[in-house]
Amino acid sequence: MSAADFYTRWADLYDPIARRIPGIAGLRKRTAEALKLELGDVVVEMGCGTGANLAYLREEVGPEGTVIGVDFSAGVLERAREHVEREGWGNVHLVCGDATQPPLQDADAVVATFVVGMFSDPERAVEGWCEFVGSGGGIALLNATQSRRAYGPLVNVPFRAFVYASTPGRHELDDPTALLDRRVETAHATVERRCERTVHTDSALGLVRLTAGRVL
Numbered sequence: 001m002s003a004a005d006f007y008t009r010w011a012d013l014y015d016p017i018a019r020r021i022p023g024i025a026g027l028r029k030r031t032a033e034a035l036k037l038e039l040g041d042v043v044v045e046m047g048c049g050t051g052a053n054l055a056y057l058r059e060e061v062g063p064e065g066t067v068i069g070v071d072f073s074a075g076v077l078e079r080a081r082e083h084v085e086r087e088g089w090g091n092v093h094l095v096c097g098d099a100t101q102p103p104l105q106d107a108d109a110v111v112a113t114f115v116v117g118m119f120s121d122p123e124r125a126v127e128g129w130c131e132f133v134g135s136g137g138g139i140a141l142l143n144a145t146q147s148r149r150a151y152g153p154l155v156n157v158p159f160r161a162f163v164y165a166s167t168p169g170r171h172e173l174d175d176p177t178a179l180l181d182r183r184v185e186t187a188h189a190t191v192e193r194r195c196e197r198t199v200h201t202d203s204a205l206g207l208v209r210l211t212a213g214r215v216l
């Protein structure tokens with residue numbers, strides 16, 4: 001099953017998890033704030049899933065700004081569309097497409113949460129996003145990886161089980177968590193290399209990291 005079909009199949013289960021898992025709302029808000037958007041800006045969310053970040057992004061750009069969510073899975077986009085219609089957000093748009101080759105012209109900022117770990121070449125994808133927003137544009141990544149804190153071995157056991165259960169094509173992978181860690185590490189390092197005024201935080205017992213900055 002492709003990753004897009006996997007997320008379509010699990011969209012109804014994923015949506016409440018993405019919105020209600022303890023602490024997630026604060027992380028999403030902090031990620032949107034880290035972009036340091038201005039009212040009226042255009043922000044693109046790559047791999048927007050069921051749209052759990054859209055409200056926070058919309059808050060940052062205001063009703064005169066624009067939020068665009070891109071995802072390649074029809075099922076999650078359908079859930080996102082239901083939320084947008086229910087809220088009556090006329091300035092939030094959803095696009096079906098490949099986040100590694102965004103089908104868009106221009107934006108002030110790009111955000112991707114829990115997405116880059118799915119890319120075979122995360123460095124190239126993040127490089128592409130930096131080119132897409134251009135110098136001065138904002139980039140923010142939020143991702144889960146194994147914790148490097150002293151108590152990491154304890155919290156990493158359930159984390160690895162969660163990653164295994166939630167990885168499309170897991171049966172073909174030797175170690176889905178190690179692969180996720182490598183991809184996330186690469187993506188965040190690319191933001192650090194390509195950006196200035198970067199901020200980094202790690203939270204949720206060291207399992208979740210945020211890196212954001214402005215493209216040089």
Ligand SMILES: C[S@@+](CC[C@H](N)C(=O)[O-])C[C@H]1O[C@@H](n2cnc3c(N)ncnc32)[C@H](O)[C@@H]1O
Pocket residue numbers: 003004007018046047048049050051052053070071072073076097098099100112113114115118119
């Ligand atoms: C773990 S979910 C995260 C969804 C959302 N960002 C969130 O924080 O809840 C990963 C999402 O990325 C999407 N995705 C993965 N690779 C993609 C790609 N190359 N192009 C577009 N969407 C992609 C999947 O369809 C899925 O909706």
